[in-house]
Amino acid sequence: MFQRNQIIGVAVFLLTVFIVVPWLIHVSGRWDFYYTLTSVALLSIASGGVWLTFYIGRINIGQGAYALAGGYVSAVLVVKYGVSFWLTIPLAGLFCAFLSVLIGLPILRLRGVYFAMITLVLTEVARLTALALPITNGAKGISSIPLPGEISIFGLTLIPDFSTIENVKLAFYYLATILMVASFAGLYRLVNSRIGHLCRSLQQNEELASSIGVNISYLRIIAYAISSFLGGISGAIFVAISRSIYPASFPVKDSVDFMLNCFLGGLGYVFGPMLGTFMIYFGWDVLFTTGKYQLLIYSAILIMLIVTLPNGILSLPIFHKRGAGK
Amino acid sequence: MSALLEVKGVTKKFGGLTAVNDVSFEVNDREILSVIGPNGAGKSTLFKLISSFLRTTSGEVLFKSERISDLAPHVVARKGVVRTFQETTIFKSMSVRDNVIVSHHLRSQANLAGYFLGTHTAVADEKEFGRSADEIVEFLGLGDIRDEIASNLPQGHLRALGIAIGLATNPTVLLLDEPFAGMNRDETMHTVELVRGVRDRGVTVLLVEHDMDAVMEISDRIVVINFGDKIAEGTPEEIQANEKVIEAYLGSEDDEIGM
Numbered sequence: 001m002f003q004r005n006q007i008i009g010v011a012v013f014l015l016t017v018f019i020v021v022p023w024l025i026h027v028s029g030r031w032d033f034y035y036t037l038t039s040v041a042l043l044s045i046a047s048g049g050v051w052l053t054f055y056i057g058r059i060n061i062g063q064g065a066y067a068l069a070g071g072y073v074s075a076v077l078v079v080k081y082g083v084s085f086w087l088t089i090p091l092a093g094l095f096c097a098f099l100s101v102l103i104g105l106p107i108l109r110l111r112g113v114y115f116a117m118i119t120l121v122l123t124e125v126a127r128l129t130a131l132a133l134p135i136t137n138g139a140k141g142i143s144s145i146p147l148p149g150e151i152s153i154f155g156l157t158l159i160p161d162f163s164t165i166e167n168v169k170l171a172f173y174y175l176a177t178i179l180m181v182a183s184f185a186g187l188y189r190l191v192n193s194r195i196g197h198l199c200r201s202l203q204q205n206e207e208l209a210s211s212i213g214v215n216i217s218y219l220r221i222i223a224y225a226i227s228s229f230l231g232g233i234s235g236a237i238f239v240a241i242s243r244s245i246y247p248a249s250f251p252v253k254d255s256v257d258f259m260l261n262c263f264l265g266g267l268g269y270v271f272g273p274m275l276g277t278f279m280i281y282f283g284w285d286v287l288f289t290t291g292k293y294q295l296l297i298y299s300a301i302l303i304m305l306i307v308t309l310p311n312g313i314l315s316l317p318i319f320h321k322r323g324a325g326k
Numbered sequence: 327m328s329a330l331l332e333v334k335g336v337t338k339k340f341g342g343l344t345a346v347n348d349v350s351f352e353v354n355d356r357e358i359l360s361v362i363g364p365n366g367a368g369k370s371t372l373f374k375l376i377s378s379f380l381r382t383t384s385g386e387v388l389f390k391s392e393r394i395s396d397l398a399p400h401v402v403a404r405k406g407v408v409r410t411f412q413e414t415t416i417f418k419s420m421s422v423r424d425n426v427i428v429s430h431h432l433r434s435q436a437n438l439a440g441y442f443l444g445t446h447t448a449v450a451d452e453k454e455f456g457r458s459a460d461e462i463v464e465f466l467g468l469g470d471i472r473d474e475i476a477s478n479l480p481q482g483h484l485r486a487l488g489i490a491i492g493l494a495t496n497p498t499v500l501l502l503d504e505p506f507a508g509m510n511r512d513e514t515m516h517t518v519e520l521v522r523g524v525r526d527r528g529v530t531v532l533l534v535e536h537d538m539d540a541v542m543e544i545s546d547r548i549v550v551i552n553f554g555d556k557i558a559e560g561t562p563e564e565i566q567a568n569e570k571v572i573e574a575y576l577g578s579e580d581d582e583i584g585m
Contacts, residue, residue, distance in 0.1 A: 193442055194448070197424070204419055205415060207379075210403075
């Protein structure tokens with residue numbers, strides 16, 4: 001079913017993420033990289049969701065709203081109701097998926113720039129809602145969130161309490177990357193199954209899709225709910241890492257970045273958002289040395305990349321000699 | 327025994343404009359019935375009403391004696407009334423074969439979760455769709471270009487692909503919107519053969535068309551509409567001799583000639 005070089009590609013990737021990177025960080029002593037890479041992993045989960053809405057032909061600039069919602073769900077459950085953090089990850093995702101069904105029912109009928117504009121507003125609506133609701137504690141937000149507790153079955157500890165772990169950064173790094181790998185494996189399977197085929201039919205011609213019997217509104221809602229689920233879980237873990245959340249934790253800029261990550265990596269490739277997130281996050285950090293020219297150079301490079309590679313970095317031929325998509 | 331498809335007093339108004347006015351006719355099983363009429367007569371609107379892409383203002387469409395007007399288009403398609411499009415509407419960035427495979431949607435046994443998890447039913451579906459798509463592609467003479475991306479195809483092949491997409495849904499009634507438009511005589515006659523072949527597979531064909539030669543050649547019966555009204559119905563011979571039809575098409579001297 002899989003080509004040999006695809007399997008090798010995946011193996012090299014997993015080896016790099018789970019063994020080589022932690023080893024390099026250990027050797028070099030650059031512990032700060034854990035935070036950077038954990039962020040990249042979480043942001044790419046959220047971007048992966050945005051990518052899926054692109055895949056059904058919708059420009060989604062509202063993922064920040066679901067990341068924020070997911071973050072608050074986790075924070076409120078942990079702090080106010082004493083729910084285990086681990087349980088709040090799926091709960092945050094499911095809450096966001098449910099929310100996105102309610103929001104998606106009316107707005108997914110819109111196409112092109114109209115859908116994009118509404119989603120852009122969503123992030124701001126989420127911020128204002130967080131500011132106004134009593135349960136989110138307004139502008140003060142929720143802080144001093146405890147670290148994730150332990151998971152044990154019949155006295156056997158599967159995951160130790162994070163506050164007893166010596167190297168919390170490494171623990172979060174593994175949590176984020178494992179979830180990233182799982183999310184993208186899921187997306188890959190989705191896109192390469194018949195569901196992906198149906199999504200492409202939706203992206204290319206909704207009217208025709210409808211006339212061959214595809215329930216287009218149902219499929220759109222499903223894709224949007226999965227997208228928002230991914231936004232929610234990434235938000236929940238972010239909150240656990242920063243141990244606080246404020247209405248401004250996920251501003252509109254984040255929503256735009258999620259979209260940019262997809263563009264940069266390539267809208268036609270499942271692993272595009274992962275690569276895009278990595279490039280944008282590190283590109284920005286590397287340019288830090290250029291001081292006041294940082295934004296100028298960063299924007300110029302982005303514009304150039306989008307003009308010269310409209311189908312994303314993964315459309316470069318070197319990625320296709322060795323098994324596509326990886 | 328009533329007809330397979332019954333159009334009963336269907337009317338569609340867009341604001342003050344009546345596009346289709348109280349049109350009634352019946353389509354029998356395994357018949358090729360053409361709806362003709364000058365430009366702007368309301369043929370395409372009528373088609374959209376039958377396939378439920380538009381809501382009727384009044385009147386109804388019955389399929390196997392069951393009302394199908396005002397249902398969602400995919401529900402009507404599921405019942406067996408499937409429409410192809412006037413514009414060469416296809417899934418542009420897919421290969422010919424993928425276009426046909428995805429159009430097998432209505433034959434799916436598995437649900438979305440099944441496809442995700444790769445259950446037995448889902449795998450069997452995919453296998454069957456592949457086999458059936460190859461057969462349809464071959465049947466419509468697209469075998470040599472099955473892996474070509476659809477947007478690269480010339481006009482004639484696109485039209486055949488449109489029919490292939492329709493066939494893949496396993497329709498009882500297939501609505502073809504101007505299948506011969508923009509074709510030369512050879513291509514038209516080739517497509518006429520394809521449409522006959524579709525009927526011989528047991529599919530009832532309802533088509534809207536401008537090309538008179540093709541219509542006279544292919545149709546069992548013809549319905550003529552003009553300015554939204556049905557003005558005639560009958561066999562090709564009867565229609566050719568019908569005064570009202572000749573008047574509608576040739577009109578008085580200053581009228582635009584519709585063909």
